[in-house]
Amino acid sequence: MIxxxxxxxxxxxxxxxxxxxxxxxxxxxxxxxxxxxLCGVVAVLAFCVLVYGLQTGAATEYPMGHYPHPWGNELRxxxxxxxxxxxxxxxxxxCLIGGKQQLDVDLEPGKRNLYYVMCDLVLVSLLALAYTxxxxxxxxxxxxxxIASCGLLMIRQIGRTTLAATRYMIFSLIxxxxxxxxxxxxYGVTGQLLMPSLKAAIAAxxxxxxxxxxxxxxxxxxxxxxxxxxxxxxxHLWMPDTYAYSTPASxxxxxxxxxxxxxxLLIKLVFGVFGTDVFYGSGVSNVLYVFGALGIIxxxxxxxxxxxxxxxxxxxxxxxxxxxxFGIGLTPALGMLAAIFHLLTHAVTKPLLFLAxxxxxxxxxxxxxHTWRGAAHRNRTAGLMFSLGAFSMIGIPLTMGFVSKxxxxxxxFERPTLLVVTLIVLAVSTVLNAMYFMRVIIGIYTPVPExxxxxxxxxxxxxxxxxxxxxLLNLSAGVAAQPLVLxxxxxxxxx
Amino acid sequence: MQGxxxxxxxxRIPIAAVLLxxxxxxxxxxxxxxxxxxxxxxxxxxxxxxxxxxxxxxxxRLSPIIQNGNTDPALYGNPLPAGLVLTGIVVSVSVTAVLLxxxxxxxxxxxxxxxxEIYAMAQKxxxxx
Numbered sequence: 300m301i302x303x304x305x306x307x308x309x310x311x312x313x314x315x316x317x318x319x320x321x322x323x324x325x326x327x328x329x330x331x332x333x334x335x336x337l338c339g340v341v342a343v344l345a346f347c348v349l350v351y352g353l354q355t356g357a358a359t360e361y362p363m364g365h366y367p368h369p370w371g372n373e374l375r376x377x378x379x380x381x382x383x384x385x386x387x388x389x390x391x392x393x394c395l396i397g398g399k400q401q402l403d404v405d406l407e408p409g410k411r412n413l414y415y416v417m418c419d420l421v422l423v424s425l426l427a428l429a430y431t432x433x434x435x436x437x438x439x440x441x442x443x444x445x446i447a448s449c450g451l452l453m454i455r456q457i458g459r460t461t462l463a464a465t466r467y468m469i470f471s472l473i474x475x476x477x478x479x480x481x482x483x484x485x486y487g488v489t490g491q492l493l494m495p496s497l498k499a500a501i502a503a504x505x506x507x508x509x510x511x512x513x514x515x516x517x518x519x520x521x522x523x524x525x526x527x528x529x530x531x532x533x534x535h536l537w538m539p540d541t542y543a544y545s546t547p548a549s550x551x552x553x554x555x556x557x558x559x560x561x562x563x564l565l566i567k568l569v570f571g572v573f574g575t576d577v578f579y580g581s582g583v584s585n586v587l588y589v590f591g592a593l594g595i596i597x598x599x600x601x602x603x604x605x606x607x608x609x610x611x612x613x614x615x616x617x618x619x620x621x622x623x624x625f626g627i628g629l630t631p632a633l634g635m636l637a638a639i640f641h642l643l644t645h646a647v648t649k650p651l652l653f654l655a656x657x658x659x660x661x662x663x664x665x666x667x668x669h670t671w672r673g674a675a676h677r678n679r680t681a682g683l684m685f686s687l688g689a690f691s692m693i694g695i696p697l698t699m700g701f702v703s704k705x706x707x708x709x710x711x712f713e714r715p716t717l718l719v720v721t722l723i724v725l726a727v728s729t730v731l732n733a734m735y736f737m738r739v740i741i742g743i744y745t746p747v748p749e750x751x752x753x754x755x756x757x758x759x760x761x762x763x764x765x766x767x768x769x770x771l772l773n774l775s776a777g778v779a780a781q782p783l784v785l786x787x788x789x790x791x792x793x794x
Numbered sequence: 795m796q797g798x799x800x801x802x803x804x805x806r807i808p809i810a811a812v813l814l815x816x817x818x819x820x821x822x823x824x825x826x827x828x829x830x831x832x833x834x835x836x837x838x839x840x841x842x843x844x845x846x847x848x849x850x851x852x853x854x855r856l857s858p859i860i861q862n863g864n865t866d867p868a869l870y871g872n873p874l875p876a877g878l879v880l881t882g883i884v885v886s887v888s889v890t891a892v893l894l895x896x897x898x899x900x901x902x903x904x905x906x907x908x909x910x911e912i913y914a915m916a917q918k919x920x921x922x923x
Contacts, residue, residue, distance in 0.1 A: 435878055435881070438882075438885075439881060439885060442885045442888075442889060445889070446888060446889060446892050449892060449896075453896065453899075458900075458903050458904065458915075458916050458919055459916050459919070461896060461899050461900055461903065462900065462912055462913065462916050464896055465828070465893070465896045465897070465900060465909075466909075468889075468892065468893055468896065469822065469823075469831060469893075472822065472835055472889060472893075473819065473822055473823060476815075476818075476819065476822075476835070476838045476839065476842065477819075479839075479842050479882070480815060480842050480845075483842055483845050483846050483849075486846070486849065486875075486878075487808070487845070487849050
């Protein structure tokens with residue numbers, strides 16, 4: 300039975316594509332049901348693949364169309380890939396459930412099904428980015444992901460989102476253009492597109508000292524392309540508009556999942572294509588480290604200066620992306636582990652924050668911080684969930700955020716020359732995080748003379764259910780982090 | 795010195811492709827006019843395809859279809875890049891279509907193609923931020 304699980308990555312990808320086509324034909328409500336069940340099914344399938352990976356204890360290469368190794372297109376999965384796919388599917392499901400109230404308002408009646416088409420396409424591209432073993436397939440799904448996430452953005456028809464979608468597209472296309480050029484250069488030098496063959500060819504060329512410049516440029520182009528797409532400083536300026544003006548479900552999906560898909564692809568490339576020796580030996584990693592550190596500081600400062608709470612959370616995303624690349628650039632073992640743990644932390648936390656902020660914004664009747672005074676008294680669930688998400692972002696113990704900060708600090712000791720810098724960046728960003736999040740939390744819990752009726756739990760059941768589940772995920776992974784860390788460690792060794 | 799120019803001549807197509815790519819890249823990044831940005835995007839993508847296509851053509855070799863029963867791969871060019879380019883073209887056409895649709899929408903709302911002007915107007919429309 301378990302041997303059959305090997306087909307599930309392919310099944311989940313094909314299923315997403317089928318559902319996307321189906322949703323285009325269905326009415327809004329039916330499309331919603333199809334998409335929600337799709338996310339559930341994909342999560343179950345990913346879990347099965349995870350079980351398969353744990354059972355075999357090795358990475359599996361799945362040839363599509365049964366062509367032998369260097370010719371066909373392949374999927375590849377060990378432990379990290381299905382785990383990430385599982386988190387993506389679950390978080391997407393919870394985003395779609397939790398954002399229902401605002402989705403009902405923001406989606407034009409008669410066009411609701413199209414939103415779910417885009418969701419299915421985002422899910423398929425995330426799955427493909429996680430599972431693929433072929434860099435050109437990676438490029439194609441990067442573009443599909445760009446178009447679909449642009450759809451998720453512009454579904455809310457105010458001028459600001461159209462503008463945000465345009466800027467998002469422009470930055471994304473610059474990123475994917477660079478990635479494509481990098482892939483082509485690599486192909487020109489090595490004649491390979493499958494990751495294992497590329498890795499062998501690159502290692503041989505690097506060893507022999509041939510094509511150093513070409514390899515280095517290809518590596519830089521691909522890394523920079525993916526970094527731009529996930530919004531690393533100084534290319535984070537599209538983020539505030541993109542996340543802050545879209546409907547909360549889209550904001551959660553875009554900030555929590557889409558940018559993580561690209562980062563995970565980069566982690567896969569570092570291990571599976573460039574090889575850690577070449578990547579960390581060439582100095583590209585140091586560039587990521589520097590820009591990651593700058594991204595953390597600049598993102599946090601911009602967030603602290605922001606009066607609009609949604610934009611504040613979006614700028615905090617820029618800082619979190621900085622963390623990811625900071626970890627990738629730090630060291631191949633512990634730094635990478637911290638980065639991938641943080642990837643999951645942020646994927647679980649940021650949607651919670653955006654969903655809760657959506658509810659609070661409605662309760663407060665505004666977007667700016669000063670209008671939020673006392674909002675948590677009007678909507679207690681949302682206030683509680685927002686605080687929990689903020690605690691996780693700051694890194695308060697018992698939350699997942701604490702564990703990621705702890706892993707980053709541990710990783711710092713693996714590279715003694717950068718120890719002081721790393722710890723200072725961590726400390727400064729934690730203080731800044733605490734500063735701007737606590738300011739909002741204190742604001743929303745400030746008692747004000749009651750003007751409006753309180754939102755009951757029953758009125759916001761979808762939000763309450765999904766945010767509670769996201770919070771539980773966060774807390775359970777924060778309290779019992781060790782199994783997850785061990786799982787990720789094994790996963791990284793198989794990448 | 796003769797050897798150097800010969801080397802440059804041998805990589806003339808990749809050099810041209812990289813120059814074109816840079817032209818497209820800078821246009822996409824820095825131009826304020828949306829239509830010109832889209833044109834820049836297309837130049838950039840086409841440059842990438844030019845480079846890829848040039849890897850498929852190997853001087854003095856036959857087109858990659860078996861001729862006269864000769865199965866020695868050293869006789870033929872590389873058919874794979876053409877397939878990749880075809881895929882890439884489909885991708886860039888759809889991306890261009892989406893961007894053009896966005897441009898139409900922005901123009902209908904703000905009556906401008908200049909991104910800075912549109913940004914200023916959108917900011918006014920939504921107040922702070």
